[in-house]
Amino acid sequence: MDDLLAGNARYAEQFNGGDLSARPARHLAVVTCMDTRLDVYALLGLQLGDAHVIRNAGGRVTDDVLRSLIVSIEVLGTTAVAVIQHTDCGMTKTTEAGLRELVRERRGADARDVRFMTIDDHAETIRADVASLRASPFLPSDLDVRGFLFDVKTGQLAPI
Amino acid sequence: MDDLLAGNARYAEQFNGGDLSARPARHLAVVTCMDTRLDVYALLGLQLGDAHVIRNAGGRVTDDVLRSLIVSIEVLGTTAVAVIQHTDCGMTKTTEAGLRELVRERRGADARDVRFMTIDDHAETIRADVASLRASPFLPSDLDVRGFLFDVKTGQLAPI
Numbered sequence: 001m002d003d004l005l006a007g008n009a010r011y012a013e014q015f016n017g018g019d020l021s022a023r024p025a026r027h028l029a030v031v032t033c034m035d036t037r038l039d040v041y042a043l044l045g046l047q048l049g050d051a052h053v054i055r056n057a058g059g060r061v062t063d064d065v066l067r068s069l070i071v072s073i074e075v076l077g078t079t080a081v082a083v084i085q086h087t088d089c090g091m092t093k094t095t096e097a098g099l100r101e102l103v104r105e106r107r108g109a110d111a112r113d114v115r116f117m118t119i120d121d122h123a124e125t126i127r128a129d130v131a132s133l134r135a136s137p138f139l140p141s142d143l144d145v146r147g148f149l150f151d152v153k154t155g156q157l158a159p160i
Numbered sequence: 161m162d163d164l165l166a167g168n169a170r171y172a173e174q175f176n177g178g179d180l181s182a183r184p185a186r187h188l189a190v191v192t193c194m195d196t197r198l199d200v201y202a203l204l205g206l207q208l209g210d211a212h213v214i215r216n217a218g219g220r221v222t223d224d225v226l227r228s229l230i231v232s233i234e235v236l237g238t239t240a241v242a243v244i245q246h247t248d249c250g251m252t253k254t255t256e257a258g259l260r261e262l263v264r265e266r267r268g269a270d271a272r273d274v275r276f277m278t279i280d281d282h283a284e285t286i287r288a289d290v291a292s293l294r295a296s297p298f299l300p301s302d303l304d305v306r307g308f309l310f311d312v313k314t315g316q317l318a319p320i
Contacts, residue, residue: 001240001242001304001306001319003186003205004204004205004206004242004308004317005317005319006205007203007204007205007206008203008204008205008315008316008317009316010205011202011203011204011205011315012314012315012316012317015314015315015316017197017312017315018312018313018314018315020196020197020312021196022195022196022197022248022249022250023196024196025196026163029194034189034212034213034214034228034232035182035212036180036181036182036183036184036185036208036209036210036211036212037177037180037182037208037209038213039201039208041199042171043168043171044164044167044168044171045163045164045166045167045168045170045171046164046167048196048197048199049196049197050196051196052194052195052196053194053198053215054194054215054216054217055213055214055215056214056216056224056225056227056228057214057227057228057231057232062223062224062227063222063223063224063274064216064222064223064224064225065216065224066274067216067217067222067274067275067276067277068194068216068217070259070262070263070271070274070276071217071250071251071254071259071276072194072217074259074262074263074266075250075253075254075259075262076250080161082161082164088182089182090182090231090235090236091231093235094231094235099230099231099234099235102230102234102235103230103234103298106234106300107297107298107299107300109297109298111230111298114223114226114227114230114298115227116227116230116231117227137267137269138263138267138269138271138274139267140266140267144161146161148164152177152178152180153178154172154175154178155168155171155172155175155177155178156168156169156172156175157164157165157168157172159161159165
């Protein structure tokens with residue numbers, strides 16, 4: 001953790017984003033995975049200040065994502081959402097039952113109420129997650145929602 | 161959205177992260193806000209591949225964050241978590257009731273079951289969120305969890 005503070009001290013020395021707004025300049029929110037290989041602003045050619053970034057395991061649409069998007073849209077002016085999942089995702093290499101078993105074995109806890117939202121097929125999951133945002137009664141009916149798959153080997157983004 | 165694909169094409173041309181692992185090189189997960197002014201790897205002096213990044217409105221510890229951390233820890237080797245909230249956060253400028261009213265007025269929907277997790281006091285909220293991770297039966301008892309506040313005017317991170 002000391003490394004993080006040292007890394008931040010170097011960043012703060014040359015920080016020049018102090019005048020940026022909490023409102024996304026591109027009126028965009030990105031929903032994507034927590035994966036180590038996604039530098040979100042860089043991979044979309046965005047600058048600091050351009051977009052909200054919401055991330056979780058898999059880049060899945062959850063209640064927390066809906067909560068966050070309501071704030072992004074109603075308070076901070078977002079009008080478009082990009083859902084970006086990626087190749088070689090950890091969520092495709094495990095299962096609901098496998099994760100519950102790991103928690104039971106290692107922590108002695110019963111995670112039967114946790115829905116892990118593992119992924120079988122990326123295109124199918126991206127389409128389902130995009131559809132669930134389009135159908136949400138809490139979001140505007142004209143919200144611009146698109147799905148993409150990012151290739152962690154090539155750095156390329158493909159519309160789904 | 162076409163701009164995003166064009167921005168990505170430039171990124172992919174010079175992309176050299178194709179050999180990085182899904183396992184965080186620093187065994188670290190960062191939980192932080194979706195805010196436009198947080199370029200997470202940069203502000204911590206991290207490189208692509210170093211850490212998982214989980215983001216939502218406020219950088220709050222939710223069920224989705226727990227779900228994601230279980231995967232990060234049990235499947236991908238994470239041993240430390242940094243919870244980073246920030247000054248000038250949108251979640252300090254609205255209330256649960258205010259958000260429900262916006263959704264009712266603009267969408268005609270009843271969001272009474274959405275817990276928005278707005279923030280009154282940052283230090284108090286960071287301490288509570290750190291404590292809830294430390295107390296979770298689903299996470300290792302020796303998980304290294306720390307809280308920080310990022311100043312969006314100066315780029316500086318302060319331990320809480």
